[in-house]
Amino acid sequence: MQTSVTTIDRFINEQEDQYPAATGELSSLLYDIALAAKLIAAAIRRAGLVNILGTAGAQNVQGEEQQKLDVFANETIKNCLKHTGRVCVMGSEEDEDIIPVPTEYEAGKYAVLFDPLDGSSNIDVNSAVGTIFSIHRRRSIDGRGTSADVLQPGCTQVAAGYVMYGSSTMLVYTTGQGVHGFTLDPTIGEFLLSHERIVTPRIGKYYSVNESNFGRWDKGTQTAVRGLKGDTPDVVAPKNSRYIGSLVADFHRNLITGGVFLYPADARNPDGKLRLLYEASPMAFIAEQAQGSATDGMNRILDIVPLNLHQRVPLVIGSREDVGFVADTLRRVAQRASGPIAQPAL
Numbered sequence: 001m002q003t004s005v006t007t008i009d010r011f012i013n014e015q016e017d018q019y020p021a022a023t024g025e026l027s028s029l030l031y032d033i034a035l036a037a038k039l040i041a042a043a044i045r046r047a048g049l050v051n052i053l054g055t056a057g058a059q060n061v062q063g064e065e066q067q068k069l070d071v072f073a074n075e076t077i078k079n080c081l082k083h084t085g086r087v088c089v090m091g092s093e094e095d096e097d098i099i100p101v102p103t104e105y106e107a108g109k110y111a112v113l114f115d116p117l118d119g120s121s122n123i124d125v126n127s128a129v130g131t132i133f134s135i136h137r138r139r140s141i142d143g144r145g146t147s148a149d150v151l152q153p154g155c156t157q158v159a160a161g162y163v164m165y166g167s168s169t170m171l172v173y174t175t176g177q178g179v180h181g182f183t184l185d186p187t188i189g190e191f192l193l194s195h196e197r198i199v200t201p202r203i204g205k206y207y208s209v210n211e212s213n214f215g216r217w218d219k220g221t222q223t224a225v226r227g228l229k230g231d232t233p234d235v236v237a238p239k240n241s242r243y244i245g246s247l248v249a250d251f252h253r254n255l256i257t258g259g260v261f262l263y264p265a266d267a268r269n270p271d272g273k274l275r276l277l278y279e280a281s282p283m284a285f286i287a288e289q290a291q292g293s294a295t296d297g298m299n300r301i302l303d304i305v306p307l308n309l310h311q312r313v314p315l316v317i318g319s320r321e322d323v324g325f326v327a328d329t330l331r332r333v334a335q336r337a338s339g340p341i342a343q344p345a346l
């Protein structure tokens, strides 16, 4: 039986061949991340058996109980990257400050940001969790990496991706040449190409938002979500609600089937909950490469210049027309609230 399997290594190499100037370092960095993903996937699969569930007791910089798998995932990614000579600095949701590569290792030309285990509150209930990563070229000239290397707008990313530890383990990434998905075959320990050139439908089936925040949203957001539910069927067809509470899982479903995910600002989270650098920005790169889009409600995520490592941002991401509907609604409600624009006297 003819089997034409494409491993992630072969696929990355074939993509790199299209760029004669490529040195192969970015490709090798993507392998390093794929290795970390395999190690984390194995730990998650074993989690119920070797009792590494439950909290590690420590709290991360977000003030959240740090689960043991959070700690393991964070350390695994750092250990897979720091000695390679390809990275000068890292930024992690689990670490308060940037992580310059230790002096005993060569500092490379890339800065890597990551959320090592997003949705970790779902760990103990065996629901999907994920790793999200974002790669920029360093801006500093030499030496250890600095904040300037990580505080870059999403439009300067050279690669971004996520790993979803769900019913199967999938790695989805882009280097600006489309979005491609690989499924881990645990029997051989290889990520195999399963979703080449993912394109998200223009209009989605689902909307994903935590509706328990409805009373804390502004009027524009409430109006937009009501529209997605079917209040304005002449403008947007009613959608089904799907919300897992894990960004990677909600984003991935919408990417494949079409849909829009929202984590808006609210009275309790005036900048929303999600982080710009290692959640919104990489997902926005992927969304746009899959012909979708991503905004903070009105402004393109990839244009936002970050001011600090753990900066939060409201997020509306997914099918292009659905994201556009939300933006149009927010603008219309804002204009109505600010009153009719004074027409210049003729």
Ligand code: P6P
Binding pocket: 118, 119, 120, 121, 210, 245, 246, 247, 248, 273, 274
């Ligand atoms: P809420 C998980 O904690 C996370 O950071 C994202 O993965 C997810 O989209 C969001 O928070 C869920 O937040 O407030 O709806 O539980």
